[in-house]
Amino acid sequence: MSSAAKKDMPAVAPRTSAATAAARDPDSDESLLIAIGNHQDRTAFNALFTRFSNKIYAMGMKLTRNDQLSHDLVQEAMLTVWQKAPLYDLDRGTAQSWIFTLTRNRCFDILRKMKRQPATVSADDIWPQEGDGDSQLVHEEVGTMEVEVTKIESFYGDLPAAQRAVIEQIYIHDRTHEEAAAVLDIPLGTLKSRLRLGVGKLRQMVGAEQ
Amino acid sequence: MITEAKYHPTAEQLGGFARGTVTAGMNVVISAHVELCKECRGRTISLEAEAAAEMLQSVPETRPQSKDFSGIIDSIVKQPQLQTDEQASDPVTEIHMLEHSVSLPKVLAKVASEGLVWKKLAGGINQASVTLDDQTQCEFLYMKPGSQVPVHKHQGSEVTLVLDGSFSDESGHYKQSDFVVRTASDMHQPASEEGCLCFAVLDSPLTFTKGLARLLNPFIRYRFRRATAAASH
Structure with missing residues (x-):
């Protein structure tokens, strides 16, 4: 798996x-x-x-x-x-x-x-711009992640630094996407794609564990 | 859900797609394949980077004569910025073929959303033509199970993208997301055992071989040659 x-x-x-x-x-x-x-x-x-x-x-x-x-x-x-x-x-x-x-x-x-x-x-x-449709998925899926908080914390350190930084801004400091992009000095589009990848990886790690 | 494609656009075709120098019809069929094929998505990104380096290289003295650009900048920065791509609205992505429905790549869904008119051809083939530009003939083709296209050949190249089902010819068996390229020298006779929905682009004019229509041939060829000459500059 x-x-x-x-x-x-x-x-x-x-x-x-x-x-x-x-x-x-x-x-x-x-x-x-x-x-x-x-x-x-x-x-x-x-x-x-x-x-x-x-x-x-x-x-x-x-x-x-x-x-x-x-x-x-x-x-x-x-x-x-x-x-x-x-x-x-x-x-x-x-x-x-x-x-x-x-x-x-x-x-x-x-x-x-x-x-x-x-x-x-x-x-x-x-030539469609990729990513935006996918970032909506992240919004839909965040709710179901809360159940697994303790497990997610243990996997969190395994994420690439760039993705960890994005997830930290959104889920720990509770910033909006726009605020987080400004804090990290990356484009909003990059923030969304890293968030999507990071959340996806966490979900896979949690899923593989179960 | 999607099988990995075995047949892909040529390097030249994908390069033209990345550079934006091929016909609209060819762009559409390549775009549809790229949506279905991860490998070609990756290749496209690399080819775009190459094309960017080539097309946006510094050209020292091609300065535009009029330098009214400061006014342009001022009017641009008054425009609001986009936070999300509004293009995301999805048109219908399914096409209904007799007993079942097939989901289409986005660009083809857009093409089909204008409405398709199906015509019956010989040999169990249904055809719905769409006009995307004046240099290609584009059509959805539905081959019924057990159908066979008469032997044909054509000038220029014919590209066929398999959307559902499969077909075979002398050179191979083609399944969903396969991108089949045939050139003028290939004679072929496609047949489908299980039935097949395709999108085909013919990058050349029809050559009529019978009756008064033959009189049109020189005109068609002339127009086609001019069009391709313009595109190749």
Whole structure:
């Protein structure tokens, strides 16, 4: 049972390190994104805009060969970066990868609109953002965990530090997701995915014990 | 619940999906496979990182001429931020096929939510076409138990994703979540013993082989070539 449980755990470890390590540098793209998502930091957004607007414009020119569309793309992609910054997940990849996927998706929608292609599917249908649906599961399941408090405490120390830190903020210090993300200086999206993984592992440990 | 896929998109197809450079039809069928296949989900994330490095590399002198960006920044930061992805609302995810229902990958559920019109073809095949772009033909195909598709071949490539049941041809036996790629040189004759629901994308125009419709062929080819030329830039 426990080996099957292990097999189901997402293998995020190799990617985790790159973005998480980069986030320790206050000048990294990742740190800027965290400041934008957690504190609506306009200076950070200005800096990120300066770093990426020309790159996004160049990507737009590659994909659309059209100056106006490429300008629109810069505007729409950077708007999405601002709006979705809280959802960025350090454990899924670097800030550059994340900004690329947002830009690719906006570009897909812009091109379809321009070519008047059927609006049956949008970029968000084709490349869904993972994680959010799963984080709702955590909410549903927390109630059933309370029964096993003493057991959970004994397993708690076996969790990876990053997941333990998140669970500590939510369940011991009783903070909201937003507060906990700000305290730990990680994006809300990362907090949710670590919470989901940590709670999932605890449940598996408890389940294997019984 | 989901069997592990034995057949996957080619490296080129998955790369195009990650970069966003393939047709909408091809994006949709690859997206549906990726949802069902953990291996390809992992590969997609790596390919996205590669594409990001390539597409967002610094290009020193492609500066946009007009630099009215400060105004843009001001208007952007007035917008509220999202705390959850509102996209999470689920459309219908099931499709009813005669006696049983099949749950669909999200993107195909979205495609099917517009409503499907089924047509009966020869050999116990039912077909529901959907239009996703002007470069591909996309369709749900339902093969009744014991049915057989007539021998055919086509220009370009044909991709078939198995959603339920299974089918076989000369090269193999394909089950749920398998992604079957056939190119122009392959002649094949798929058959299904137990019945099969698929989503197929034909990355080329139909070639008519009979009657007056043949007159259309040069036009279709011309349009197709222009479209693919534009996409490959």
